[in-house]
Amino acid sequence: MRRRDLLTGLAGLGPLTLAGRVWAAPKASAKLLVVFLRGAYDAANVVIPVSSDFYYQARPSLAVPRPGSGAANAALELDADWGLHPALGETIYPMWQQKQIAFIPFAGTDDLSRSHFETQDTIELGQPVHGSRDYRSGFMSRLAGVLSQSRPIAFTDQLPLIFRGGSPIPNIGLNAVGKPAVDDRQTRLIESMYEGDKLAAAVTEGFRVRDDVTRSMSEQMIAANRGAISPKGFELATRRIGWLMREQFNLGFVDIGGWDTHVNQGGATGYLADRLRELGRGLAGFAEEVGPDAWADTVVVVVSEFGRTFRENGDRGTDHGHGSAYWVMGGGVKGGRIAGAQIRLEQATLFQNRDFPVLTDYRALFGGLLQRIHGLNASQLATVFPGAQPKDLAVV
Amino acid sequence: MQSDGDIATVLRTMFHAPEFATSADRKFKDPVHFVLSAVRLAYGDKVILNTAPIQGWLNRMAEGIYNHETPDGYSMLSAAWNGPGQLAVRFEIARQIGSGSAGMFKPAEPGAVDHPAFPQLQNALFFDGLRHALSPRTRAALDQAISPQDWNLLFLSSPEFMY
Numbered sequence: 203m204r205r206r207d208l209l210t211g212l213a214g215l216g217p218l219t220l221a222g223r224v225w226a227a228p229k230a231s232a233k234l235l236v237v238f239l240r241g242a243y244d245a246a247n248v249v250i251p252v253s254s255d256f257y258y259q260a261r262p263s264l265a266v267p268r269p270g271s272g273a274a275n276a277a278l279e280l281d282a283d284w285g286l287h288p289a290l291g292e293t294i295y296p297m298w299q300q301k302q303i304a305f306i307p308f309a310g311t312d313d314l315s316r317s318h319f320e321t322q323d324t325i326e327l328g329q330p331v332h333g334s335r336d337y338r339s340g341f342m343s344r345l346a347g348v349l350s351q352s353r354p355i356a357f358t359d360q361l362p363l364i365f366r367g368g369s370p371i372p373n374i375g376l377n378a379v380g381k382p383a384v385d386d387r388q389t390r391l392i393e394s395m396y397e398g399d400k401l402a403a404a405v406t407e408g409f410r411v412r413d414d415v416t417r418s419m420s421e422q423m424i425a426a427n428r429g430a431i432s433p434k435g436f437e438l439a440t441r442r443i444g445w446l447m448r449e450q451f452n453l454g455f456v457d458i459g460g461w462d463t464h465v466n467q468g469g470a471t472g473y474l475a476d477r478l479r480e481l482g483r484g485l486a487g488f489a490e491e492v493g494p495d496a497w498a499d500t501v502v503v504v505v506s507e508f509g510r511t512f513r514e515n516g517d518r519g520t521d522h523g524h525g526s527a528y529w530v531m532g533g534g535v536k537g538g539r540i541a542g543a544q545i546r547l548e549q550a551t552l553f554q555n556r557d558f559p560v561l562t563d564y565r566a567l568f569g570g571l572l573q574r575i576h577g578l579n580a581s582q583l584a585t586v587f588p589g590a591q592p593k594d595l596a597v598v
Numbered sequence: 599m600q601s602d603g604d605i606a607t608v609l610r611t612m613f614h615a616p617e618f619a620t621s622a623d624r625k626f627k628d629p630v631h632f633v634l635s636a637v638r639l640a641y642g643d644k645v646i647l648n649t650a651p652i653q654g655w656l657n658r659m660a661e662g663i664y665n666h667e668t669p670d671g672y673s674m675l676s677a678a679w680n681g682p683g684q685l686a687v688r689f690e691i692a693r694q695i696g697s698g699s700a701g702m703f704k705p706a707e708p709g710a711v712d713h714p715a716f717p718q719l720q721n722a723l724f725f726d727g728l729r730h731a732l733s734p735r736t737r738a739a740l741d742q743a744i745s746p747q748d749w750n751l752l753f754l755s756s757p758e759f760m761y
Contacts, residue, residue: 240667319668338677360660361681375660375681383690388748392689392755393738398735399757401680408682459667 203349231351232499232575233452235443235488236342236364239481239506241321241461244474244520245527246558247511249305249540250277252285254547256588260513264469264520268401275470280305284540289475294531297489301538303531304597308544308561310508316522318462321507324562326364330342330589341565341586345572346371346453348582354453355411357443359488364455370404372411376439382412418446440484444491448501458484461506472512485531498533501598503573509558512547525558528567530597540597542567566593624761626676629659632688635755636695636754637702639724640717647713651700655691658729679761689755698752719750732758 251257252268267273269285277285278294284305286295297303313324313331324331329340342364346352354577356365359375382393389409398404422445436458447454460477467474485504503529504592531537545551545562551561569592572578583592601607612618627635633655637646646652656662661679666672673679694700696717703713732740736756741750753759 302601319670323670337675356683359658359687360678366677370682373681374686375658375683383693384751388693388751391742391752394738395733395739395752395756401685401757401760404680404682405685406682408684408686411682412686560632 222280231452233447233454233492233496234498234500234575235447235454235456235502237485237502237504238322238325238362238364238457239504240318240457240459241463241506242318242321242510242526243461243477243506244463244467245307245506245509245525246520247467247469247474247477248287249280249307249527250285250287250289251283251307251547252277252279253283256548257512261469261476262456262514264467264514266470273470277470281540281579283544287478288470289478290482291396293479293486294529297486297531298538302533302535303529303537304535304539304541304595305327305527305529306542306562306567306595306597307527307540308525308542308558309505309528309564309567310525310558310560310562311564312560312574313508314524316508316524318507318522325505326362328565328568328587329365337363337387338364340364341568342453343367343371343454344586348578348585349453349576352453353451355446355451355455357439357454357456362455362457370407372407374411374415374515376415382416414448414450416441418450421445436480436484437487440488441491444488444493448492448496453475462517464515464521465509467514467519480553489531489533494533501532501535501571503571504529504531511556511557513556516542521528523557524553525560528564530571532598535598539597541597562593562595563590565590567595568592570594571598619698626680626761627660628672628674628679629656633659633691633695636692638760639721640695640719640750641702641715642718642721645716646702648702651702655694659687659691663704688760689751692754693747693751696754697747708739717750719753720746728758732756738750741755 207365226427234317246257247264247266250266258265266285266287267276269277269279275288276286278288278291280298284307286298294303311321311324311331313321315321323335323337326340327335327337328344329335329339340363342354346354347368353533354371356362356371356373357376358373361371361373365371365373389500393406393409422442439456443454443456458481463474466472485502488502491498509523509526511523515521545559545561549555551559565587569583569587569590572583572586572594573594575598578586633652637652655662655667661672669673696719698717699715701712703715704710736758739756740749740752743752
């Protein structure tokens, strides 16, 4: 694989320093960002089965109108069978039109608990569901271990399970980044106290990442002040992530909550639509900030612990389900398609007569992606996802 | 196992195990333990009039009161709290606790006055007990402090205070 030869050649170059700033080797390394929608987002109203009459019967108040039906907030056409929620029209739909995003419906796990934290743990650990779980080993930590040049980071306030294990991986919550209150002299004194302590590496790494992020943030704020709108919330965080993943980090994780819509979910408009708009703006903001060169080498995978019930409930919402829809996007992604196994959605084909079935296991999906993105071989994949077979859906 | 779960036997085995003796006082403090032990050491029996700063610090350290997303609650494992990013935040909180009363003695009613208070970490408990457990490296760093607030930051950030 030519990319691998290029990487091996570049590894011999080493970093160059100019005026105190370390310049990374030319951007030939692949980048991966995993975005976890915590709370089980309603995939059926986002990647919408518009050709299924049963969808419209099952969701009298929540269904999004068919594309071309003339309704004001109709779904946007993806292909003959699927539509996209209109709230993503300005952000994600253009990516679809540029073939930079693929959707994988009927995706998920074989965890049938339908419990948020249990299934979130299942996905983050990446270990077989049946059997004892090692809570100290998340799959992205194992991935960082097998990659030769990984610079991982979690953009969360607390180190998530997905990154536990191996050498300490830094985390930084991005919404509250300001000038560090602990100055250089105090930093050095604190580091001196920890010499020889088992936390020494973590202390030094924590200060280093804080300094890198602060320096990057001040550059980014100067650049952003030339723009018009000041982003807030998730978009603010993802733009910073994009800036940081341009050159500094190549393996990232971020999560966003608020998807557990049991009551008054809304259809084409409403609560879910607002969250989707925020998510779409965040992802588009990330793509913009990471820059066209890096975007061509970046893959963003959006996942959630499970989907929701096919039928709406008595509170104009939906309850915990099973199959979900995952998104894979990036400058180099072979997008513009709905990937993975799919079936007609009727009452008879529902899982347990209530949910989407799972036809693509998340570990098979990730395995297939990692094979292509990082050129991992079979034994490396078995380290990252023990007991799972990769499935190549040809999306990258 | 041999006693088939008889409580007294199980407990006796646990208490006599070598792991129990060595683990007794060496567990990494989670954010709640860290913040409350620092504030308690600093102010002794003075009643905190406004807990909002404490809640704010706990939220920054991702252990806000009742703020855990899922019902399994905050982790009891040290590995959940001693990552690099979290330690960096902890040192910043240490600086805040050590630099002043941080609004903890100003009641939340409108027009309230700030009651006099400051963090006094070098107190009897420190001189009689904690000081003897400090390593030479920590003492050397504390000697470099250039102000009481600076000293407080270093002491609250020391490895000994983290356990």
